Amino acid sequence: MPSTVADVIVRTMSKFGVKRIYGIPGDSIDPLVDALRRNKEVQYIQVRHEEGAAFEASVEAELTGNLAACMGTSGPGSIHLLNGLYNAKMQGVPVIALTGQVESSLLGSDYFQEVNLVKLFDDVAVFNMMIANPENAGYIVWRAMREAIIKRGVSHVNLPVDVLRMNAEEYSAEFNFNIGYAPDLAKARDAIDKSKRPLVFIGGGTRRYGELVNAFAEKIGAPIVYALNGKGVISDYDNKVLGGIGLLGTKPSIEGLDKADLIIMLGSSFPYVTFIPENKDIIQVDVNPQNLGKRIDVKYPIVSDVGQFLTNITPMLKEKEDKFYLEMKGSKERWLEELSKLENANSEPIKPQRVAFELSRRFESGVVIVDTGNVTMWGSRNFKANGKQKFVFSSWLGSMGVGIPGSAAASSLGERSLALVGDGGFIMTSSELITAKKYNLPIKVVIFNNSKLGMIKFEQEVMGYPEWGVDLYNPDFSKFAESIGIHGYHVEKPSELEKTIEQFLGDEAPAVLDVVVDPNERPMPPKLNFTQAKNYVISIFKEKLEPVE
Secondary structure, three states, X not given: OOOEHHHHHHHHHXXXXXXXXXXXXXXHHHHHHHHHHHOOOOEEEEOOOXXXXXXXXXXXXXXXXXXXXXXXXXXXXXXXXXXXXXXXXXXXXXXXXXXXXXOHHHOOOOOOOOOOHHHHOOXXXXXXXXXXXHHHHHHHHHHHHHHHHHHOOEEEEEEEHHHHOOEOOXXXXXXXXXXXXXXXXXXXXXXXXXXXXXXXXXXXXXXXXXXXXXXXXXXXXXXXXXXXXXXXXXXXOXXXXXXXXXXXXXXXXXXXXXXXXXXXXXXXXXXXXXXXXXXXXXXXXXXXXXXXXXXXXXXXXXXXXXXXXXXXXXXXXXXXXXXXXXXXXXXXXXXXXXXXXXXXXXXXXXXXHHHHHHHHHHOXXXXXXXXXXXXXXXXXXXXXXXXXXXXXXXXXXXXXXXXXXXXXXXXXOOOOEEEEEEHHHHHHOOOHHXXXXXXXXXXXXXXXXXXXOHHHHHHHHHOOOOOOOOEOOOOOHHHHHHHHOOEEEEXXXXXXXXXXXXXXXXXOOOEEEEEEEXXXXXXXXXXXXXXXXXXXXXXXXXXXXOOOO
């Protein structure tokens, strides 16, 4: 039996290592769905909203580093993919998006559900093409997947339904996944050796290289700060780790950056460059040359995979008395003492900081998906990473709703998963709880329920506006979960929190924990330059550090 274009697409996905595809069936992609039914190597995961499908593909690609896939039918089904695909684009992860289209003979006639999806997807995709002829279909899908992997982004292929049914042949070329670089490290090594106060700044490119990062920082005596995507690469309890930087940062990280004479940026193209002091010598290591010096002046740009760089760089060992991170020890200890006051508070309503901290004590390994909003602050600062958890944020797009589908994707990979979500973000993608139940994915979802769009509330206050339009009418989330067949837990009193968390995390089935938290707990103001951030932290925590004029 000859192969169709749909068959070729599925077999090509399998050759590129795609294990599953997330989506919803529809008439324009039914030939592709049937090819998936007949193929045993790529699993079809039925979601309940295409936004969830794209989020799940994005998070899977981020966790594995491999190509992931999603699909949508013609018109609205594929339009729904866009938000999750923008998350993949901005996280820099490889995703193939397959979208249905009306029959090719009807294109241009304003037919039912005819949308120019190639034009619509032009901004989100690194490769964007309609298959118009079955003779080059094999090449188009092969190239789309190749481009997604090489360029670390979204490839989009639009599929007219009649073309999907036509006969086609696979493109037979092999693809080499191992693309390496041989940078000149001599100048960077000399700069590190001469530095008295080097500081290591890590991002998402350091994932899977935690041991190498730790050994490197220890050797040169450098404290470690992290962008959001670097959370969890090294344990927050390690005495070298000063915490996050940026809008969700910590006081010792700001102080460490201020004192450093050399900043070594590994796998990060950090956006909030106003938090990086000016006139610092910077080494930036990134596998993508487009990221080097994109936002700040970099003295030593190095195109390299972080693992290759750390394996081949050979700086001198600094003696104990010369290790900069020891100088920062007192600052970190004072910061942790301040955080502990709220992390152990017994006040009612429950402090969100305490919820995050208690969860970190008990969820000792697995994937933590942190949604967007105030919960991002609590997840970044107060959920203490021990080096055994993996963290996923919508750190570049900042989209609410990533928590539940992201947790489902992690669980599909066989990972233990925990989602920290606000009540606003929960409702946006709560339909993916049904996906978790359908496939018996034992996800754990914790709702920080303050009955408000908390981050927007605070932004309004900072900008001088009255609080308005941010109150949320919420259902009983525990009963909402139970209506799906998922175990629901609810807690309002601090005295009940620890016991309920233990029961919740010990539940072998999918479960939702609804925690009523203090709606007036303030996050870091949303927009600050470096000087303002430093002064703000000083004013809040009243540390004896001279303000910057």
